[in-house]
Amino acid sequence: MILECPECRTRYLVPDSAIGAEGRTVRCANCRHSWFQEPAVLDLANTVPPMPAPPPPVPPVTAPQPERITPQDDFAQKTVADDGYDEAQSADASSEPAPPSIPTPPIPVPPPMPVFAAPDPYPPAIIPSADDADMEPMQPRARRPRRNPARRWTVMAVIAGLLMLAAAAAILWSGAPGLASQLGLSLGPAETPLRLRDNPIERRELENGSELFAVSGQVTNPSSSRQRVPDIHAKLRDANGSVVYSWTITPERRTLAPGAAIDFNSAKLDVPATSKRLELSFAGEQ
Numbered sequence: 001m002i003l004e005c006p007e008c009r010t011r012y013l014v015p016d017s018a019i020g021a022e023g024r025t026v027r028c029a030n031c032r033h034s035w036f037q038e039p040a041v042l043d044l045a046n047t048v049p050p051m052p053a054p055p056p057p058v059p060p061v062t063a064p065q066p067e068r069i070t071p072q073d074d075f076a077q078k079t080v081a082d083d084g085y086d087e088a089q090s091a092d093a094s095s096e097p098a099p100p101s102i103p104t105p106p107i108p109v110p111p112p113m114p115v116f117a118a119p120d121p122y123p124p125a126i127i128p129s130a131d132d133a134d135m136e137p138m139q140p141r142a143r144r145p146r147r148n149p150a151r152r153w154t155v156m157a158v159i160a161g162l163l164m165l166a167a168a169a170a171i172l173w174s175g176a177p178g179l180a181s182q183l184g185l186s187l188g189p190a191e192t193p194l195r196l197r198d199n200p201i202e203r204r205e206l207e208n209g210s211e212l213f214a215v216s217g218q219v220t221n222p223s224s225s226r227q228r229v230p231d232i233h234a235k236l237r238d239a240n241g242s243v244v245y246s247w248t249i250t251p252e253r254r255t256l257a258p259g260a261a262i263d264f265n266s267a268k269l270d271v272p273a274t275s276k277r278l279e280l281s282f283a284g285e286q
Contacts, residue, residue: 001013001014001015001016001019001040002014003026003037005028005030005031005033005035006033006035007028007031007033008028008030008031008033010028010029010030010031012029016039016040019037019039019040020039021039022039023036023037023038023039024036024037025037055107192227192230192282193221193222193223193227194219194220194221194227194229194256194282195219195220195221195222196217196218196219196232196280196281196282197217197218197219197220198215198216198217198278198280199215199216199217199218201213201214201215201278202214202215202216210269210270211269211270211271211273212267212268212269213267213268213269213271213275214265214266214267215234215249215265215266215267215278215280216263216264216265216266217263217264217265217280218261218262218263218264219232219251219256219261219262219263219264220256220259220260220261221256221257221258221259221260221261222259223258224258225258226255226256226257226258227255227256228254228255228256229251229253229254229255229256229262230251230282230283230284231248231249231250231251231282231283232248232249232250232251232264232280232281232282232283233246233247233248233249233280233281233282233283234246234247234248234249234266234278234279234280235278235279235281236271236272236275236276236277236278236279237275237276237277237279238272238274238275238276239274239276244272244274244275245268245271245272245275247266247268248283249264249266251264252264
């Protein structure tokens with residue numbers, strides 16, 4: 001018979017003997033729901049009717065006895081024979097034995113054809129017995145352990161600390177104005193006591209036809225304390241005052257003692273021919 005769970009509608013194919021003639025309580029293997037299952041009802045429409053009983057055997061037919069003729073001596077005997085013909089024939093028929101009857105074999109009755117149920121695609125249900133009707137619930141699937149969030153935050157803190165140390169080292173090496181200038185940021189005008197003096201520009205043509213543009217000068221520290229030397233910006237302007245070319249000059253030293261001075265120089269090839277004026281300034285100055 002086919003069982004169907006009233007909760008999840010899962011169907012199961014089970015033998016009739018598992019339910020019994022009085023029914024029993026079953027449990028769904030899918031949703032764990034329990035219900036009382038009635039016994040299977042006999043379907044008379046699909047039952048094969050029994051074969052009819054065989055007809056009763058036909059009684060044997062006896063053949064008629066031939067007439068017995070006795071010799072006649074005189075007329076009187078013939079008359080007596082004529083008058084008592086019926087009685088003599090009946091006596092002779094009853095005195096002779098009847099022929100044996102042939103028994104009729106019984107008609108064989110074919111056995112009833114078995115009824116096959118159509119295969120059901122649903123799996124058979126697991127019917128618990130009376131002893132283990134209340135089975136243990138299925139153990140939940142073991143979950144994978146989640147990653148430790150403390151370890152992830154520790155790694156992020158280490159990375160942030162390394163970035164801060166790198167930023168501090170960059171500031172100590174090039175200073176905040178110089179670092180902002182390298183990143184394209186503007187921190188406003190930087191006040192520095194350093195003095196910048198440039199030498200005359202040198203322009204000459206090389207053997208290969210290129211033009212060499214050389215710039216040189218000197219940075220002095222007139223203050224009474226050590227000063228940090230920032231980068232030097234060089235700009236070339238045309239006759240209208242527009243910037244046609246620019247680059248950055250890195251000093252030989254980053255610190256300058258009180259009253260000390262350092263020289264700088266730089267050279268470029270094939271600068272625009274329209275450049276007429278050179279401007280030098282420290283990085284961060286407007």
